[in-house]
Amino acid sequence: MNRIEKTFNQLNKNNKCALIPFITAGDPDISTTEKIIKRFIDEGADIIEIGHPFSDPLADGTVIQESSQRALLNNINTSDIFEMVKRIRQYNNETPLVLMGYFNPIYQYGLKKYSQDAKEAGIDGTIIPDLPMEEAHEWISEAKKNNISNILLIAPTTPIERAKKIVMQSNGFIYYVSIAGITGARTTLPPELEQGLKNIKSITNKPVCVGFGISKPEQVESLSKVSDGIIVGSAIIRILEKNLVFEDNKYTPNENLIEEIGNFIKSLKDAIK
Amino acid sequence: MQETKTIQKEITIAVAKTEEKPMLTSPDLKGHFGIYGGKYVPETLMSALYELESYYKKIKKDKSFWDEYNNLLKNYVGRPSPIFQAKRLAKYLGREDVKIFLKREDLNHTGAHKINNAIGQVLLALKMGKTRIIAETGAGQHGVATATACALLGVKCEIYMGRKDTIRQEMNVFRMKLCGATVIPVDSGTQTLKDAINDAIRDWVSNVTNTHYVIGSVVGPHPYPVIVRDFQSIIGKESRRQIKEVTGRLPDLIIACVGGGSNAMGIFYPFIKDKDVMMTGVEAAGEGLDTEHHSATLSLGRPGILHGTMSYLLQDNWGQVKGAHSVAPGLDYPGVGPEHSYFKDMQRIKYVAVNDEEALEGFKMLSELEGIIPALESSHAVYYLKKIINDLPENALILVNLSGRGDKDVATVSNIIK
Numbered sequence: 001m002n003r004i005e006k007t008f009n010q011l012n013k014n015n016k017c018a019l020i021p022f023i024t025a026g027d028p029d030i031s032t033t034e035k036i037i038k039r040f041i042d043e044g045a046d047i048i049e050i051g052h053p054f055s056d057p058l059a060d061g062t063v064i065q066e067s068s069q070r071a072l073l074n075n076i077n078t079s080d081i082f083e084m085v086k087r088i089r090q091y092n093n094e095t096p097l098v099l100m101g102y103f104n105p106i107y108q109y110g111l112k113k114y115s116q117d118a119k120e121a122g123i124d125g126t127i128i129p130d131l132p133m134e135e136a137h138e139w140i141s142e143a144k145k146n147n148i149s150n151i152l153l154i155a156p157t158t159p160i161e162r163a164k165k166i167v168m169q170s171n172g173f174i175y176y177v178s179i180a181g182i183t184g185a186r187t188t189l190p191p192e193l194e195q196g197l198k199n200i201k202s203i204t205n206k207p208v209c210v211g212f213g214i215s216k217p218e219q220v221e222s223l224s225k226v227s228d229g230i231i232v233g234s235a236i237i238r239i240l241e242k243n244l245v246f247e248d249n250k251y252t253p254n255e256n257l258i259e260e261i262g263n264f265i266k267s268l269k270d271a272i273k
Numbered sequence: 274m275q276e277t278k279t280i281q282k283e284i285t286i287a288v289a290k291t292e293e294k295p296m297l298t299s300p301d302l303k304g305h306f307g308i309y310g311g312k313y314v315p316e317t318l319m320s321a322l323y324e325l326e327s328y329y330k331k332i333k334k335d336k337s338f339w340d341e342y343n344n345l346l347k348n349y350v351g352r353p354s355p356i357f358q359a360k361r362l363a364k365y366l367g368r369e370d371v372k373i374f375l376k377r378e379d380l381n382h383t384g385a386h387k388i389n390n391a392i393g394q395v396l397l398a399l400k401m402g403k404t405r406i407i408a409e410t411g412a413g414q415h416g417v418a419t420a421t422a423c424a425l426l427g428v429k430c431e432i433y434m435g436r437k438d439t440i441r442q443e444m445n446v447f448r449m450k451l452c453g454a455t456v457i458p459v460d461s462g463t464q465t466l467k468d469a470i471n472d473a474i475r476d477w478v479s480n481v482t483n484t485h486y487v488i489g490s491v492v493g494p495h496p497y498p499v500i501v502r503d504f505q506s507i508i509g510k511e512s513r514r515q516i517k518e519v520t521g522r523l524p525d526l527i528i529a530c531v532g533g534g535s536n537a538m539g540i541f542y543p544f545i546k547d548k549d550v551m552m553t554g555v556e557a558a559g560e561g562l563d564t565e566h567h568s569a570t571l572s573l574g575r576p577g578i579l580h581g582t583m584s585y586l587l588q589d590n591w592g593q594v595k596g597a598h599s600v601a602p603g604l605d606y607p608g609v610g611p612e613h614s615y616f617k618d619m620q621r622i623k624y625v626a627v628n629d630e631e632a633l634e635g636f637k638m639l640s641e642l643e644g645i646i647p648a649l650e651s652s653h654a655v656y657y658l659k660k661i662i663n664d665l666p667e668n669a670l671i672l673v674n675l676s677g678r679g680d681k682d683v684a685t686v687s688n689i690i691k
Binding site for chain 2: 055056058059065066069077078102104105106107108109129130131132158159162166180182
């Protein structure tokens with residue numbers, strides 16, 4: 001059993017929903033990312049999603065695109081991310097850490113090596129938005145060798161027959177995309193979202209988490225009743241970008257950054273029923 | 274007679290030996306050409322790709338669709354485009370014995386081969402019941418072609434174009450607007466073609482139920498590389514017939530420029546099984562293959578994933594995609610079609626590169642000698658003739674795809690010459 005499975009077992013016992021915050025590795029620098037992740041842990045984040053920046057993030061909205069660009073300004077690379085994860089694992093060895101990133105950087109690193117090094121660093125899963133079921137077999141089998149869960153996505157446009165195949169192949173949990181669209185905070189979520197989630201819950205016993213567009217405690221509160229986990233990304237990055245200073249051609253965080261992100265995570269955590 | 278047969282047999286055996294696996298001329302069921310191709314896209318788009326695939330399969334056998342398409346190609350685009358023997362060019366290059374034929378895609382309505390695909394895809398989208406068309410464009414040729422097809426067929430059209438390209442290709446922006454399209458400048462990333470494709474895909478993810486994305490080259494997720502290749506293969510089908518009519522035989526060599534690779538695939542594909550016909554794709558070496566400023570994806574890239582497909586890709590060691598450069602904006606793309614990647618590995622097509630300066634020489638050469646101002650993209654293919662002319666056997670027969678006209682490049686070239 002890896003950390004993701006343990007976490008959901010525990011949450012299930014207490015009938016609780018997971019809070020899954022996202023942060024881009026290296027935005028604006030890797031030591032800030034490390035501090036933010038530690039703060040996520042301190043505020044009770046159940047699982048943490050670490051974004052691996054990519055030059056062409058085609059499933060992402062403006063906020064995460066710009067975040068990736070800031071990270072790439074520092075030439076952040078795969079090894080830097082694994083090294084940071086190792087440092088976090090010295091601080092905390094229980095909270096599951098999941099990498100979210102596009103397939104090309106993984107493919108170039110080498111699937112086998114990526115799986116081994118991710119495991120060694122203390123990574124528990126991967127979410128790869130441009131690697132649908134059809135193309136994922138090779139990575140899933142490499143990941144399994146090191147007990148890494150490859151989490152597949154289901155969208156509102158996914159027909160139910162296809163969703164049945166996806167839930168079979170997804171490990172750790174299932175990532176349900178709330179809207180047919182790209183990442184980015186929305187003030188309102190589609191009314192058919194709850195039904196969509198229920199449909200997927202009815203075809204699997206695996207945990208079903210929801211992400212894309214979720215930005216407010218009220219949304220977290222209502223979704224926590226119908227899902228096993230809630231992923232919040234762009235809303236956190238927005239707080240981050242608000243607290244960056246651009247000077248001498250580089251971004252640096254101001255002194256409020258960690259506190260503001262911490263308070264936001266706390267407000268989301270409190271909203272979970 | 275007996276001897277010829279023996280030689281023929283030996284050649285066949287030799288060919289069989291060099292090919293460990295039989296060469297594919299269509300992708301497998303999941304859209305893979307060997308390791309290349311596939312569908313590396315967000316889950317939201319998967320059902321749209323399956324829909325497109327099954328619809329296209331149906332339409333491929335639908336005679337009324339092809340009648341409508343061919344009628345538009347004839348009466349609206351002006352097809353068939355002629356082939357023209359460039360005798361003064363051959364003489365200038367010192368080889369009057371060599372027959373150089375130009376396939377005149379520059380004479381098409383809107384000035385390039387792009388219209389062949391745009392009309393086909395917009396027709397297809399309307400049959401599928403889509404009410405909105407989006408497209409990306411780099412140089413603006415595919416944008417103009419799509420805006421034109423949408424005006425003709427009466428459907429709403431939005432074109433994504435990198436901010437830098439909207440400035441470089443102001444005239445094409447205006448042409449698109451004249452045809453009633455909305456042009457959306459893209460400010461993300463490098464503000465060029467690859468980022469325009471990213472934004473077009475993001476739009477498609479968000480509006481997938483009513484929108485069709487008209488991809489402009491043989492790139493993107495399956496089934497796009499096949500659909501675009503099929504619509505563009507009219508170039509090769511016509512050329513095959515025309516060159517046989519005029520010379521009584523097939524060409525020894527076909528040359529075409531390669532950015533994403535749609536004009537090249539269009540002219541090459543109908544000859545792909547003709548083992549005696551050699552083919553060369555000419556990429557943009559930009560400021561030189563030893564610099565960071567080029568678009569020579571097949572020459573210097575390695576396999577990777579971008580825009581939904583596995584193909585050769587210009588990238589750094591960590592898999593971040595690099596910006597591409599060429600004086601010809603239509604070649605300025607860090608990826609390339611998956612089928613080109615496959616034919617490179619199978620050694621069916623040879624890929625070479627011609628730099629900015631050489632392309633400009635090709636541009637001037639054809640203008641001065643034949644009174645044909647070629648697009649800077651096509652000028653790469655034209656210049657390549659000069660590089661190889663002395664290696665050609667006597668009386669060689671060469672076919673060059675003149676994929677577009679150079680009107681759009683006149684300002685760029687006059688700035689450089691000044």
